[in-house]
Amino acid sequence: MPLSCTRSCHANIGAPGIIAAMQKEQLIEWLTVGVRSAGLSDTAVPALERPKQAEHGDWATNIALQLAKPLGRNPRDVAAAFKAALDASPHPLVSEISIAGPGFINIRLKPAAKFSVVADVLKAGEKFGYGDARKGEKVLVEFVSANPTGPLHTGHARQAALGDTLCNLLETQGCMVHREFYYNDAGNQIDNLTRSVQLRAKGVEPDSEGWPDDGYRGEYIVEIGKQFVAAGGDVNDGAAVREFAVNVLRKEQDKDLTAFGVKKFDCYYLESSLYTDGRVDKTVTALQVSGHTYELDNALWLKTTDYGDDKDRVMRKATGGYTYFVPDVAYHVSKWERGFHTVVNIQGTDHHGTIARVRAGLQALDMGIPKGYPDYLLHSMVRVMQGGEEVKISKRAGSYITLGELIEWVGKDAVRFFLVSRKADSEFTFDIDLARSQSEENPVYYVQYAHARICSVLREAAVSDEALAAADRGLLTHEKAEALATILADYPALLATAARDLAPHVLPYYLREVSAAFHSYYGAERIRVDDLALRAARASLAAATAQVLKNGLQLLGVSAPTKM
């Protein structure tokens, strides 16, 4: 992002508005000017980061350390020259500049600069943290994409929580987000479902004679059979059984997702439509024309090794049908042609092997699709423990824990917060017994409690919105108040990086920090004091904190109770 800001804008720093959100950029610009005027570099742009330890100041830069080597100078000397240049043209937000350790430059801000974020939050309200850096960018996020052959399990739950939150995060950056659910309704999984329902309806038990090895064993199969018969259906009518079963399961999945607080999908894309609308045939033809295919053993192959895959892949089987990866490529062409040049697929890590070949297929089409298209956010499976033993997650076995059960046991808020809290690719164990017995200790309650506590305090303090907005933040002096305001000011940048890095897990972590900073401040200073001006100032900081907590929880799909 270009920095159009020059020195002239420093004169406007005292003005209210979006100052806090711009502070970092302004400081970087100031530092960059300092680097130039000190004659250290014509191109280097200093990076600003929060020091791990608060005593070191509000911001720090390691630019002197980085420039020392190319300049052939001692880092401390470089830092001294840099500091001299900065001292020569002081920044109105900065109260102190110091050199520390091997050559860090630590910067301390004036209190007014730190507390300006409070006014920003109160003014922006629910939109605080939103930016327009990616305004108008069309982004498609595909997630859940469960086969309509059974209830959603804990893996789907993780995917739904990650996907929904990621979509929300992208929207805060101005993206036009399209939520898509891909339905594998054309494969033999559906045939298997149909057959399983028919057999159970006829009284054939799993593992008895005539039961297929890969038949679905779950109890829901029996229930669907009963419902079908009760509705007057003919079990021998495969097409009718199939339609009925898929319909029932789709409804159940939708019900679970709704209960999980997942926003409505914009589109349910049917795999079968890729065949009926000719996209599959068109894709095959295009690949043949591209010259990257060949025939061998009566099958048609694509030379995906030309694009980094470790072996070539069959497109059309000797028996005549296409392998699954052909409609997959056709599907992604559809995403591209619908104008989505940023696409994120959220899938289990067990699908990582398919990434190379899908991308290879898209490359081979030679239609200008970039190499790394689409993006993937892979998550590892959720292991479920119960009674000290692992419950195997297997759709075929039917013995897995469902999303509906998780919600029933620990509640939607806790499940969502918990599932997003972990990095997507780290495995984790969901201990059902623990979650049941200790749900009160789930971190989500800590954050929700902070929000409820603030709401309660604000009710007691009875400061009007006008008085909150007009409060004199210069009255805030406690270091814990400064620490809290500093954390609040990080929120917009946090959302931007979480969206950019496809890393929703940083949000729960951040909300915990905000809550901790508030609780700590609350213990140090009384809000409802007799001095009304002071009361308003402190209440305004609390109100801003509640707003950030509420905004963050909303992105996670977790409620922000005003009392609990």
Added chain:
RNA sequence: GCGCCCGUAGCUCAGCUGGAUAGAGUAUUGGUUUCCGAAGCCAAGGGUCACUGGUUCGACUCCAGUCGGGCGCGCCA
């Protein structure tokens, strides 16, 4: 065997494009309420960042190898 991911406190996990004394929660121990919500706060103990070597001013972070774990490697989806 090959490919991708992972290995951080007793347990569950953070650690941003390499930066200062490796952090949270939980568990353990000890404090804390005549006053706005104690589901809180304050503090203590707890570490060979799997191991070995390399890159450099500096490595949990980057590279190579070893060990251990997960997943994938079908003319299944």
